[in-house]
Amino acid sequence: MRAVIFGASGLLGRSVLHAFGDVAVTGTGLSRTAGGLVRVDATSAAGVGRLLGRDGPDVVVNCVGERRPDVWAASPGDARGRNVEAARLIAEGAARCGARLLHLSSDYVFDGTAAPYRPGSLPNPLNAYGRWKLRAEQAVRAACPGAVILRLPVLYGPVQFAGETNLTEIARRLGAGGPVELDDVCVRYPTHVDEAAEVCRRLAGALVEGRRLGPVVHWSAEQGFTKYRMGVLIARRFGLSARIRAGATDAAGERPVDCRLDCQGLPEVLGPVRRRLFSEEFPPVVEPWLLARPAASREGA
DSSP states (O other): OEEEEETTTSHHHHHHHHHTTTSEEEEEESSOOOTTOEEOOTTOHHHHHHHHHHHOOSEEEEOOOOOOHHHHHHOHHHHHIIIIIHHHHHHHHHHHHTOEEEEEEEGGGSOSSSOSBOTTSOOOOOSHHHHHHHHHHHHHHHHOTTOEEEEEOOEESOOSSGGGSHHHHHHHHHHTOSOEEEESSSBBOOEEHHHHHHHHHHHHHHHHHTOOOOSEEEOOOSOOBOHHHHHHHHHHHHTOOOOEEEEOHHHHTTOOSBOOBOOTTHHHHHOOOOOOOHHHHHHHHHGGGOTTOOHHHHHHO
16 A cells, blocks of 8 residues: 555654554645655645655545644635645546545534534534634545545644644643633643554555545544543642633633544444543643743653
């Protein structure tokens, strides 16, 4: 099997690229191309077409996307391009070269009022990010009808900068030592990127083998936390003195309250997948970003 991973420089893409290490794989990036990644602008039809024409992959995985609100605000056109236009171009390219396509989407296509959401549940996004993700799904279906769309919740794992995940950004704020207000209304299901990447690798294998999959599948961790609850866990684990207040800031920002995904049917297709418990996995992820943590706390951690 030969694979191409678009967006392999991002949080999920890096883990997906590693998970495909047992096959011939090409990873792409745009501004970050260290480690042998090929520079490709996924919003360029010519760039996408050249790579797929050269490599002739059996399967394409699209991890391209922009989730950071500050980027939406600063450059909405670019953010929309990376979430929608890139999805369409990659899907068209995969269809032209006869490759199977796995497209990554988000639980934010739902409004959070009727969890758990099955793959066939009616999307109703509340904010721009969710609308972009839904439009990307629609573009993928139109351009590559045989594609499989995998919806995922918020992810965490080893990052290159604190703002790459909500979890490490929370840790950075807590480590600074001042008062922190965190949303205690909207529930997330933080899923480790390596777990999500294993699911991607197995789905890609199933696609290439011709196993029957629905057009949309879901994967998610089972434990739900608000940002406030995540912050409390971090503070307790590392003995932080930060003052954490429970707030409702995310609910006021048109974010869904609970988008829990129903993924009961997927293990029947993929077989058992290692479930990573948030309570066990978060400490090494956040520890590098606790900037103001005193030495005594380090010794007691």
